[in-house]
Amino acid sequence: MxxxxxxxxxxxxxxxxxxxxxxxxxxxxxxxxxxxxxxxxxxxxxxxxxxxxxxxxxxxxxxxxxxxxxxxxxxxxxxxxGARSAALEGFASAAMVSNPTVKGTDLKRSLEQQTGLKVSYSAASRLKVAATRASKEQLEHGYRIMTSYCKELVKDCPGSIAVVQRETTGRFRSLFFMLGRAAYAAVRSPIKVVGMDGAHLKGKWNGQMLTLTCKDANNENIHVATAIGPVENTDLYKTLMRGCKKNPKMRDFLEDSKTTFYTDQHKGGKCALEGEAPLAQHRNCC
Structure with missing residues (x-):
């Protein structure tokens, strides 16, 4: 808007x-x-x-x-x-966001149900192409301004850490951010438990997102840090842990022999722990 x-x-x-x-x-x-x-x-x-x-x-x-x-x-x-066309473009964009691979026939049916207007197959196809182009431009723009976003995050949230890494060509490589207040709650908790896991991202750039979570003093989960990169591997897990360790108190917390890490059986997490937190305990959750 x-x-x-x-x-x-x-x-x-x-x-x-x-x-x-x-x-x-x-x-x-x-x-x-x-x-x-x-x-x-x-x-x-x-x-x-x-x-x-x-x-x-x-x-x-x-x-x-x-x-x-x-x-x-x-x-x-x-x-x-043509206000009618402009209105349909808005509905088409929303439909493409929720289902990027929607077929033209399904988009036609969805537009007719939502607006009550008669939509031809050719019009639905044109709207799909326009919405796809706009979505791609918006995604590319988001990656371009990510560095500015990270600077604002660090400025508005004291104690936070946010880093964007790019290739020599300027192309996005990875992102790490940790919220200062979340880290503060984690290191003050008597429950020294850390969970790390990854998941695929949807969309054109099919990357991976890793998260690091802890427990607060009320035994509630805290989402402390996130790392985004092209693949789930040892390097990305190290990016996640090294980013957290830039905070001295988080470094002491993660490297403490009383801290227990829970991960799945992905070898990247295990290798990263051996190098970044060798004294910490490690358990597989599945």
Whole structure:
């Protein structure tokens, strides 16, 4: 949803979302005067005193940040566009998020059930292609801004650790983050138990997510840290443990001989423990 403060990877991505905003109200728009760093998109009903407008400014990162927005139309006689198509695109995008491999015939049926509109097979196919393209762009944009997100996380949550590793080409390699308050609760707990496990990620980038959990003083599970990488192996488990050990108290907790780790029988977890916490006890949960 277009809103003040939201950032888009470039001017084209911004314009696509502005078009969706105006199309949702059945209106078209034009781009107003602005410098190289400024973008202004105005409803075509502006001559009729419609105030609907979106302004954005280019950031140092190259992204465009929405600085001003009036989404509502008033006294508007601007040119109308296909609001029906815009509405269907929204439903199609939601359907693709919940089921990325949905077939065109199933998407057609779903759209008709949700909207009550008659949707042709060709229209459903076009909507599927558009939704897939938009989803891919959104995913790629998310990985690009992950470093900025980690910096904000560390700033807003004292004691947290967040690290993004990239290839020499700039391509995403791995992510680690640990919440400071969760680590604080873990090291203060008298229950020295740690669980580590992994799971596949869905979507275009079929990576792995590892989690490290502990017990608090009330015997409740705490999700302390997460590592995301391409495969579940020793290196990724080491990334998870080494990230946690950047906190001195977590390092002492994990390396304590009284601490017991529970993992499945994946050899990556065992090898990582032998190198990173050789004194800790290790048990297999399955």
């Amino acid at each position: 277009l809103e003040k403060g939201k950032q888009y990877k470039d001017a084209k991505a911004l314009k696509v979302h502005v078009a969706a905003l105006f199309a949702g109200a059945g209106r078209s728009f034009h781009s107003g005067n602005g410098g190289g760093r400024q973008k202004k998109h105005i409803c075509n009903g502006a001559k009729g005193r419609c105030l609907a407008e979106v302004r954005a400014c280019k950031q140092r990162s190259g992204e465009f940040k929405v600085t001003f927005i009036i989404p509502d139309h008033n006294d508007c006689s601007g040119g109308k566009v």
